[in-house]
Amino acid sequence: MIDRLRIIALSLAVVTSMAISAQDDALKHAKIEQLIKQLGAEKSKDRKAAREELITYGALTRSAIKAYEDSDDPEIxxxxxxLLAQLRHMIIPGAxxxxxDLFVELDNNESGDKAWEHIAKLKPDYMAELLLEVSRNEKWVDSLKSGVYAxxxxxxxxxxxxxxxxLGKSERTLLNQILDRTNSSLYSMRPKQMLLFYCLGDNSRAVGRAFDVWDMSLDPQAVDIAAMAIGRSSDPKKFWSIGGRKIFFExxxxxxxxLMSFYCGIAxxxxxxxxxxxxxxxxxxxxxxADDARSILAVLEKTGDDDLITSFLNGCRGAEFKYQTMYRFYRQNNQRMSDDEFYAxxxxxxxxxxIYKLFVTVSSYNLNHGKVLLERILAADPVGSTYDNYAYSMLATYAEEVGLLTQASDYWMQRVKSGGQDGELRVADKMNTRHAEELKALAELExxxxxxxxxxxxxxELDGNTSEAIAQYRKAIELEPRQTCSYRRIMRIYRSEGRFRELNDMTRALLMQTPLTSREKLEWSYLYSDAGDFDAAxxxxxxxxxxxxxxxxxxxxxxxLAERRCDLTRAEDxxxxxxxxxxxxxxxxxQAGLVKFKLRKFDEAEELLLDHLLLKPFDTYARLLLFYCRTMAGQDDSAALKAYIRATGxxxxxxxxxxxxxxVGDVDDETLMKTAGMLGADVNHYGQTCEAYFYSGLKALIxxxxARAVARFRETIKMNITLFIEHxxxxxxxxxxGIED
Incomplete structure (x- = not known):
C-alpha cells in the first residue's frame, strides 16, 4: 500500500513539474513578445531596457525576433x-x-575546420541555421565548404x-543554394545530400542527386530513392519527360x-x-x-524481355557479352556451348x-567455366591481390559445395596465406584457418x-532444371548422408520456390545429421530455431x-533466437x-523494430522502421509493419499508406x-484470401495464405x-511454416x- 502511494505521489510530482515547466515557457514567450513591442517605444530608455532584458532570454529571444526582421516600425x-548580431552565437541551443569560438576563428580569417567538425559532432542535425548565418557574411563564405562537409x-x-x-521558405531556398553550390566539390557527400533532399520532400533535387550517386557508384539505393521521389510526386510524367530528353540529347x-540504366531502373x-x-x-x-553496358543489362534482365535483351547484347562489345549472347542462343535451341568456344x-x-568481370557473368551459367576463370585469376599477376583472395574463397566454396572437403581445406588455407600480413592472422583468417582444419579432418566422408x-x-540448377537437380542431390544423400551440402542445396531450391512443407521435411532430415564444422553449428542453431526447437537451438x-x-x-x-522463442526482453537487450x-x-x-513493436514500444519501433525504410524504401513488409505500429499507437496512417502504395506503382x-x-481497407478478407491462392499459382500460395491469415488476425486484434483474431492466429499456426516470422x-x-495455441 505504501509503495502504491509512493508511486502515485511520484507520478503527481512529475505531472505537476511538467505543467509548471510548460506554464513557465508560455510566460517567457509572452514576456518576450511584450519586450519586442517595447523596442518601438517613444523613450530611448524604455527601448534600451527592452534590449537588455531580451538578451537575457538568449536563444528564445533569437528565435522570436526573427519574425520582426521586416517590421514596419524602423525602431523595431x-x-x-x-540583437541578432549580439545573439548570433546562440543559433544552436547547447552549443x-x-x-x-567558430565565429572568432572566421573573424580571424582562419579555416574553422576543427570548429565546424566539433559542432557537427555535438549537434549535427541543428547545423542548417548556422550554415545560413555564415553564408550571410561575405568574409566567412569560403568556410562554407568545410561547414557543409561536417x-x-x-x-x-x-x-x-x-x-x-x-525554417522559413526563403531560408530553405538559401540552404538549397548552399548545398547546390558545394555539390560538385563534396563528391563523397552526395549520398547524404540525396537522402536529405528526399526527406525534405524536394523530389527534383532528390532525383538529381540520386543520379549523381548512380553516376559515381552505381549504388542501387540511388535508383530506389529516385523511384520513390518520382512515384510520390504530383507530376511523374515530368520526370519521365526530363529523363527522355537527357538520354536523347546526350x-x-x-x-x-x-542515364539509360538509371531511368530504365526507375521505370x-x-x-x-x-x-x-x-x-x-x-x-x-x-x-x-563493358562496365556501362553491364548496368543496363542488369535492368533488362529483370524485365524478362528476351527480344530487348538479345537486341541489346548484339550491340555490346566484350567477352562477357559475347558469352551471354552465345549462351542464350544455345539455350533457346536446347544446346550447350562447347568448351572450345569458351576458350576462344x-x-x-x-x-x-x-578475367574477374567475365567470371561474374560466367558463374551464373556454367560451373566449370567459372572455375577455369578463377584459376586464371590466380595464375595472373600480381600475386596476392584482392582478386586472388576472392578466387581462393570462391574455389574453396565451390569445392565445399560438392563435397571435395580436402580440396576446400587447401583453398581456405591458401586464402589465409594470401591475405595474412607479417604472419599475423586477422580474425577472419583465424576463422578460416579453423574451418580449413575441420574440413581436412573430414576426409573420410569424401x-x-x-x-x-x-x-x-x-x-x-544453373540451367534452371531444378527438378532434375533435386533428383541428383537426393542420390548424393543416399551415397553419403553425413555430407550436409546436398541437403542445403535442396533446401535452397525449396525456399526459392516457396515449397515450405517440403522445406520443413528437408530441414528435419538435415537436423538428424551432426554438424561437421563450427560454422555449421551456428547454421544448425538457426535451423533449429526455424523448426521451432528453441532448446536445441x-x-x-x-x-x-x-x-x-x-x-x-x-x-x-x-x-x-530470443525473438523467435518470445523472450523479447532478452532479444531487445x-x-x-x-x-x-x-x-x-x-x-x-x-528486426529490432519488430521486437519493439511486440513489446508495444511503438515510438521506438517507428523510429527504427523509418530508419530502415530510408535505406530500403521499397520494403513493403516494413511499411506494413509501420502502418500497424502507428495504428496500434492511435495514429491514423491510412492517408500516408495510400500515398505510399501510389508512389510504389x-x-x-x-x-x-x-x-x-x-x-488500408481497399481489399476485404475474402478477396485477400482468394488472391493469396491466385497469385501463388502452384505452391507459393501456401506461404501467402499463411501471411493472409496472420495479418487478418492482426487487423482484427487492432x-x-x-474472437476473429484468435481464430486467424490459430489458422496461421496450423499452416506450420515455422520459419516465417508470422508463425x-x-x-x-x-x-x-492468455490463450494456449
Whole structure:
C-alpha cells in the first residue's frame, strides 16, 4: 500500500513539474513578445531596457525576433538587427560556446575546420541555421565548404530534415543554394545530400542527386530513392519527360549509358516495362564500355524481355557479352556451348580485372567455366591481390559445395596465406584457418560418386532444371548422408520456390545429421530455431560460442533466437547492443523494430522502421509493419499508406502490395484470401495464405475483434511454416491474450 502511494505521489510530482515547466515557457514567450513591442517605444530608455532584458532570454529571444526582421516600425527593425548580431552565437541551443569560438576563428580569417567538425559532432542535425548565418557574411563564405562537409558527414538526414522543415521558405531556398553550390566539390557527400533532399520532400533535387550517386557508384539505393521521389510526386510524367530528353540529347556514350540504366531502373522498379522500352529506343548504346553496358543489362534482365535483351547484347562489345549472347542462343535451341568456344573467348583476355568481370557473368551459367576463370585469376599477376583472395574463397566454396572437403581445406588455407600480413592472422583468417582444419579432418566422408552427383546437380540448377537437380542431390544423400551440402542445396531450391512443407521435411532430415564444422553449428542453431526447437537451438549456439571463443559477437544470433522463442526482453537487450556497433545493416533495424513493436514500444519501433525504410524504401513488409505500429499507437496512417502504395506503382502482381491494400481497407478478407491462392499459382500460395491469415488476425486484434483474431492466429499456426516470422508472432499474440495455441 505504501509503495502504491509512493508511486502515485511520484507520478503527481512529475505531472505537476511538467505543467509548471510548460506554464513557465508560455510566460517567457509572452514576456518576450511584450519586450519586442517595447523596442518601438517613444523613450530611448524604455527601448534600451527592452534590449537588455531580451538578451537575457538568449536563444528564445533569437528565435522570436526573427519574425520582426521586416517590421514596419524602423525602431523595431533596427533593434532586431542589432540583437541578432549580439545573439548570433546562440543559433544552436547547447552549443553556444562552440559557435562563438567558430565565429572568432572566421573573424580571424582562419579555416574553422576543427570548429565546424566539433559542432557537427555535438549537434549535427541543428547545423542548417548556422550554415545560413555564415553564408550571410561575405568574409566567412569560403568556410562554407568545410561547414557543409561536417554537416553532411555527421547529420541524420531524416532528423535534420525535421529541423530544416521548420525554417522559413526563403531560408530553405538559401540552404538549397548552399548545398547546390558545394555539390560538385563534396563528391563523397552526395549520398547524404540525396537522402536529405528526399526527406525534405524536394523530389527534383532528390532525383538529381540520386543520379549523381548512380553516376559515381552505381549504388542501387540511388535508383530506389529516385523511384520513390518520382512515384510520390504530383507530376511523374515530368520526370519521365526530363529523363527522355537527357538520354536523347546526350552526346557522350558513357553518360548516355548511365542515364539509360538509371531511368530504365526507375521505370522497372515502379512496374512500368513500357517505359523501359521507350527509354531504350531513344539513343544508341552500341559499342558501350563493358562496365556501362553491364548496368543496363542488369535492368533488362529483370524485365524478362528476351527480344530487348538479345537486341541489346548484339550491340555490346566484350567477352562477357559475347558469352551471354552465345549462351542464350544455345539455350533457346536446347544446346550447350562447347568448351572450345569458351576458350576462344579467352584469347586476348588479360589482367585480373577483365578475367574477374567475365567470371561474374560466367558463374551464373556454367560451373566449370567459372572455375577455369578463377584459376586464371590466380595464375595472373600480381600475386596476392584482392582478386586472388576472392578466387581462393570462391574455389574453396565451390569445392565445399560438392563435397571435395580436402580440396576446400587447401583453398581456405591458401586464402589465409594470401591475405595474412607479417604472419599475423586477422580474425577472419583465424576463422578460416579453423574451418580449413575441420574440413581436412573430414576426409573420410569424401566420395567421388557423391561429388559427381553434386556437380551434376549444381549445373542443372544453373540451367534452371531444378527438378532434375533435386533428383541428383537426393542420390548424393543416399551415397553419403553425413555430407550436409546436398541437403542445403535442396533446401535452397525449396525456399526459392516457396515449397515450405517440403522445406520443413528437408530441414528435419538435415537436423538428424551432426554438424561437421563450427560454422555449421551456428547454421544448425538457426535451423533449429526455424523448426521451432528453441532448446536445441540454444544448445547449438552455446556449442558454437565455445568453439569460436570471443572472436565474434553473438548479439545478433542471440537476439534472433530470443525473438523467435518470445523472450523479447532478452532479444531487445541483444539488439540494443548490436545497434551500438559502427556498422549496422538496414535489416537489423527492421528486426529490432519488430521486437519493439511486440513489446508495444511503438515510438521506438517507428523510429527504427523509418530508419530502415530510408535505406530500403521499397520494403513493403516494413511499411506494413509501420502502418500497424502507428495504428496500434492511435495514429491514423491510412492517408500516408495510400500515398505510399501510389508512389510504389500499386503493382497488383506483387503479393505484398495486396497486404498493404488490405491493411488500408481497399481489399476485404475474402478477396485477400482468394488472391493469396491466385497469385501463388502452384505452391507459393501456401506461404501467402499463411501471411493472409496472420495479418487478418492482426487487423482484427487492432479493431477489438478478439474472437476473429484468435481464430486467424490459430489458422496461421496450423499452416506450420515455422520459419516465417508470422508463425511465432501469432504464437506470441495468443500468449499475450492468455490463450494456449
Amino acid at each position: 527593425r533596427s533593434a532586431v538587427k542589432e 553556444e560556446n562552440e559557435v562563438k 554537416y553532411l558527414a555527421n547529420c541524420d538526414p531524416r532528423r535534420s530534415a525535421a529541423v530544416v522543415t521548420k 552526346n557522350s556514350l558513357k553518360k548516355r549509358c548511365k 522497372q522498379t515502379l512496374g512500368k516495362p513500357h517505359l523501359v522500352r521507350g527509354f531504350m529506343s531513344l539513343g544508341g548504346v552500341d559499342g558501350a564500355d 573467348l579467352l584469347d586476348g583476355l588479360q589482367g585480373e580485372d577483365a 566420395n567421388p560418386e557423391f561429388s559427381k552427383r553434386m556437380l551434376n546437380g549444381r549445373q542443372l 540454444q544448445k547449438m549456439l552455446e556449442q558454437y560460442s565455445r568453439a569460436v571463443g570471443s572472436q565474434y559477437s553473438l548479439n545478433y544470433p542471440t537476439a534472433i 541483444a539488439f540494443e547492443k548490436q545497434l551500438k556497433r559502427k556498422t549496422i545493416s538496414s535489416t537489423l533495424r527492421r 500499386n503493382q497488383r502482381d506483387d503479393w505484398s502490395n495486396w497486404l498493404l491494400l488490405y491493411a 479493431h477489438g475483434d478478439q 511465432n508472432w501469432a504464437q506470441y499474440e495468443l500468449k499475450r491474450l
